[in-house]
Amino acid sequence: MSAAVYYGPRDIRVENVVKPTLEESTDAVVRVTHTAVCGSDLWFYRGKTDRDIPSRVGHEPMGIVEEVGDDVQSVDVGDRVFAPFKISCGMCEFCRRGLHTSCVNGDGWGDDNGGAQGEVIRCRHADGTLVRVPDAYANDDSALRSILPLTDVMGTGHHAAVSAGVSAGSTCVVVGDGAVGLCGVLAARRLGAARIVAVGHHPDRLSLASEFGATDTVSARGQEAIETVQEMTGGGAEHVLECVGATSAMETAVEVCRPGGTVGYVGVPHGLDDGLDLFSFFGDNITLQGGVAPVRAYADELLADVLQGTLDPAPVFTKTVDLDSISEGYQAMDERDAIKVLVEI
Missing domain, CATH: 3.40.50.720 (NAD(P)-binding Rossmann-like Domain)
Known part of the structure; x- marks a missing residue:
């Protein structure tokens, strides 16, 4: 599969990488259809923060479920889903308190999980992380554009x-x-x-x-x-x-x-x-x-408002690129030519 890989300041490349697969019964594999470039990505892009070289990048995924582990109950193959920028189990002390970003079983979208600026991700703790989009909106391009910011911003x-x-x-x-x-x-x-x-x-x-x-x-x-x-x-x-x-x-x-x-x-x-x-x-x-936002705690209520038309953050996307052109998206945000870049895969 293809994925964006960081090779150093202002050096983002799209490469063929190993496709993630199910490893645990609580996993789901998701084919990514939409993702984004985040303002926080600019810190490593500009060389202001340390990051492994090379490493897969991205943390704002939306897509279609391709496989689920035997213990996954909240989503099924074919469902449209989006995921917050942090993986969370949904069951530990902190998840129950609404602090999903402090989950004791938490994880990110790094190399082992595919990198969210890529074609496929493995979502650990699928039941605690993934948010299902109702079928009526699963292929509504306008709605999906408005839903994607719920992954982070x-x-x-x-x-x-x-x-x-x-x-x-x-x-x-x-x-x-x-x-x-x-x-x-x-x-x-x-x-x-x-x-x-x-x-x-x-x-x-x-x-x-x-x-x-x-x-x-x-x-x-x-x-x-x-x-x-x-x-x-x-x-x-x-x-x-x-x-x-x-x-x-x-x-x-x-x-x-x-x-x-x-x-x-x-x-x-x-x-x-x-x-x-x-x-x-x-x-x-x-x-x-x-502090770091527990996005999963807010996802359901914000999704409800987006779907009923009372909340629309889609205008923050001022540039759209495909995966092969994602380096242009990073450059546009770095040069303040775009507020936020949507990536269609």
Whole structure:
């Protein structure tokens, strides 16, 4: 089978690799039809984080079940499914608490499992991981495009909003205009926020944020952005979504958070080698809550909203490529020519 393989900074190749097969009675083998390039993939693509060379990549799969182990009960051969970016058993202490990303039996989509930017994956713990798409939507291209972000960015944006405590009538600030930040805007609107301020640097992305429900947008940087948001909100918001992970984004988030408020952080930490200064949090009694998003915990409720037409994150995909052209997708995201790249296989 073919799969995307990382060979070093800005070097993604499509190669023939060994096709994964069933190994355990709880496994499923899925033929991937759709996947994506994630903003977090850019860290290793740019050489900012370590990764084995060579290694298969990708973590946002959707496809058709080809085989199931004898003990798999929730899906069957021929079902359309999607999977979160982390494998989880669904039964351990942490899965039962909704912290599927802390599953004691958890796994990722690396080499042994095929790499999600490839033609086939092996899903360990299929019952705890895979989410079945109803048959009525299994071949609906428009619906599938809207469902695919539930594998990561939509669930992650939702986790930021939930962690920040967004509720009906609240005012919130979303820091970051990437796919996760834009999905954070969608999530805040879904949770009933009355005012949503989106902070970013790209006019086209902030325009999409407005379409997604942002009532205000701020394109300034640094201290100017902080002062603009504070003026807009009368001293800051009680609910702030940090959707970048960089030091500057976290500093902005805490400065625009009202005393006693909460910062919900989901950006993959980057550039925090010198440590995070907690004094601003301490001095204003600001809560910091969040982390890696347990996407599986949110998948069913978000899927229901997508299928009934009240939630549509599909516009975050601004470029589509096939597997053979996936390196072009990485390049487009690296150069900020695409918000998020959909890969059709």
